[in-house]
Amino acid sequence: MRITIIGTGYVGLTTGVCFAELGHIVTCLDIDKEKINKLQKGECPLFEPGLDELLKKNSMAARLSFSDSYEEAVPNADVLFFCIDTPSGEYGRSNLTNLLAAAKTSARFIQNGVCLVNKSTAPVGTVQKIEETVRNIAPDKDFDVASNPEFLAEGKAVNNFLAPYRIVIGTHTKRAEGALKNVYAPLTEKGVPLISTSIPSAELIKYAANAFLAMKVSFINEIADFCELVGADITNVSTGMGLDPRIGDKFLHPGLGFGGSCFGKDVRALVHRGEEEGYEFKMIKALIEVNSVRYLIALTKLKKHLGSLQGKKITVLGLAYKAGTDDVRDAQSLRIVFELLDLGAEVHAYDPYAMQRFQNIFQRADEVHYASSASQALEGADAALILTEWEEFKNLNLQNIKERMGKSALIVDGRNMFDRTTVEDLGFTYEGVGR
Ligand code: UDX
Numbered sequence: 001m002r003i004t005i006i007g008t009g010y011v012g013l014t015t016g017v018c019f020a021e022l023g024h025i026v027t028c029l030d031i032d033k034e035k036i037n038k039l040q041k042g043e044c045p046l047f048e049p050g051l052d053e054l055l056k057k058n059s060m061a062a063r064l065s066f067s068d069s070y071e072e073a074v075p076n077a078d079v080l081f082f083c084i085d086t087p088s089g090e091y092g093r094s095n096l097t098n099l100l101a102a103a104k105t106s107a108r109f110i111q112n113g114v115c116l117v118n119k120s121t122a123p124v125g126t127v128q129k130i131e132e133t134v135r136n137i138a139p140d141k142d143f144d145v146a147s148n149p150e151f152l153a154e155g156k157a158v159n160n161f162l163a164p165y166r167i168v169i170g171t172h173t174k175r176a177e178g179a180l181k182n183v184y185a186p187l188t189e190k191g192v193p194l195i196s197t198s199i200p201s202a203e204l205i206k207y208a209a210n211a212f213l214a215m216k217v218s219f220i221n222e223i224a225d226f227c228e229l230v231g232a233d234i235t236n237v238s239t240g241m242g243l244d245p246r247i248g249d250k251f252l253h254p255g256l257g258f259g260g261s262c263f264g265k266d267v268r269a270l271v272h273r274g275e276e277e278g279y280e281f282k283m284i285k286a287l288i289e290v291n292s293v294r295y296l297i298a299l300t301k302l303k304k305h306l307g308s309l310q311g312k313k314i315t316v317l318g319l320a321y322k323a324g325t326d327d328v329r330d331a332q333s334l335r336i337v338f339e340l341l342d343l344g345a346e347v348h349a350y351d352p353y354a355m356q357r358f359q360n361i362f363q364r365a366d367e368v369h370y371a372s373s374a375s376q377a378l379e380g381a382d383a384a385l386i387l388t389e390w391e392e393f394k395n396l397n398l399q400n401i402k403e404r405m406g407k408s409a410l411i412v413d414g415r416n417m418f419d420r421t422t423v424e425d426l427g428f429t430y431e432g433v434g435r
Helices: 010-021 033-040 051-060 097-107 126-137 157-162 174-188 199-230 234-242 263-276 282-292 296-306 332-342 355-361 398-404 420-425
Strands: 002-006 025-029 064-067 079-082 115-118 144-147 167-171 194-197 313-317 346-350 383-386 410-413 429-431
Touching: 002 010, 010 025, 010 051, 010 064, 010 157, 033 064, 051 064, 051 157, 079 097, 079 174, 097 115, 097 126, 115 126, 115 174, 126 144, 126 199, 144 174, 144 199, 167 174, 167 199, 174 194, 194 199, 199 234, 199 263, 199 282, 263 282, 296 332, 296 383, 296 410, 296 429, 313 332, 332 346, 332 355, 346 355, 420 429
Parallel strands: 002 025, 002 079, 025 064, 079 115, 115 144, 167 194, 313 346, 313 383, 383 410, 410 429
Antiparallel strands: 144 167
C-alpha cells in the first residue's frame, strides 16, 4: 500500500521505516527541512536501536522516501498517518494545535478514498476533530478517519513495532477497517492480535494502558519507600509479587520516578479530559502526585551522608529518562541537576548518548561539567548519583572507581543497579531505593 506518515519524531520515523520494512511504499513528511535533508541522505536524526540500519536498507530499496512538501507527499497516499507531537498545554490539556494544523494542510491534497489515521497520542474525541477539520476544508472529498494508537517504548521501538503485543484500530466504516487490516496484514498473518473497535475505545486504550503502567511504577515506588522504613528489600518484594501472573513482573522496578515524553503528559491529559466530562480520576491523580516529588529522594539521600551539598562534587551518571534512548524529555535528571546546582553542588555529568540533548534543553546547561566517560566524571567525586540504568554503568570497574573518588565515595543508586554487599565490601557507602 502507499502510505504517508506526517511527522518524523520517534514515533513517526519508526512507524514509517517499519512500514517500509513490511513491504509498503512509504513517504515520511516533515516541515523541518533540515531533518528531511538529513533523512534523504540516509542519516538518522535520532538514536533508536536498529532504526538506522532499517532506514538505510529501505531507502536503498526505494520503499522509503522523505519529503517536506504536503503537495508532493499527500495526494498519492492510500493511508495517511498523523504522528505529530501533542505537547502538554495549560492544566495538562493536550495541545492539538500542530496536529490539527497538519490535518488542515493535508485536507487540501487528499485523494478520494484515503484513510486518515491518527497515531499521535491525543485524547478521546481527537479523531472526530480531525474529521471535522478536514471536512470543513474538503467537503466534497470521500475519506475515512481512524485511530491507531502506538505502543512504542523508546529504545525498543523497532522491536515493539515489528513484534507488537497487539495492534489496536478504531474505525467506523468497513472500508477504513479493511484498509488498516491490509496495512498490518504482514504482522497479523504472523499471529499478532489485532483489536478492531470503535474510534473512542481505540483512543482510550492508549491512555488507559499508559496510565496503568505509570500507576504500577508509582505503586512500586511507594512500596519501596515503605521497605526502607521496615527493613524490607524491594527487590525481593517485587520478585515475590511479580511471579503472580495476575500482577506480572514488568514495571515493578523502583526508582526516582518515571519520565519521558509519554507517561507524564498522558496521565495529565487523561485527568484533564476526565474533568471535561465532569469525571474525577482519583487513582491517576494520586500516581501523578507520587511521581511529582519522587526526585527529591535523590537529594535527601545525598544530604543524609554529605550534609550540606555546597561545594560538593556530585557526579550524575545518566541523563536520559531511561536506558536505550538519548531522549531527556521530562527526565528526572532535569529536576535533580537543577536542585543540585541550587544547593551549590559542583555537578559533573556523563551519559553515553544523551548529553547533547540534555544541553539543548536544560536551562542551566552551562553550569554543568560534562565528561567523556563515567570514570573521568567520577574523578575526585564525593558522590555518584545513578539516574539511568545504562549497561555500561553496571560494567564499571568499581575498584578503580573507588580509588578515583574522594574519601566519602558515596553511591546513590537511583536504579538499584548494584548489589549492596559487593559495593560496600569495596569501601563505598551505598544508598539504593527501597532496600
Ligand atoms: C511508554 C510506554 O511504555 C509505551 O508503550 C508508550 O507508547 C509510550 O510511553 P516510554 O516512555 O518510551 O514508553 O518508556 P517506558 O519504558 O514505558 O518507561 C517510562 C518511564 O518509567 C521511564 O522513566 C522508566 O525508567 C520508568 N520505569 C519503567 C520505572 O521507573 N520502573 C519500571 O519498572 C518501568
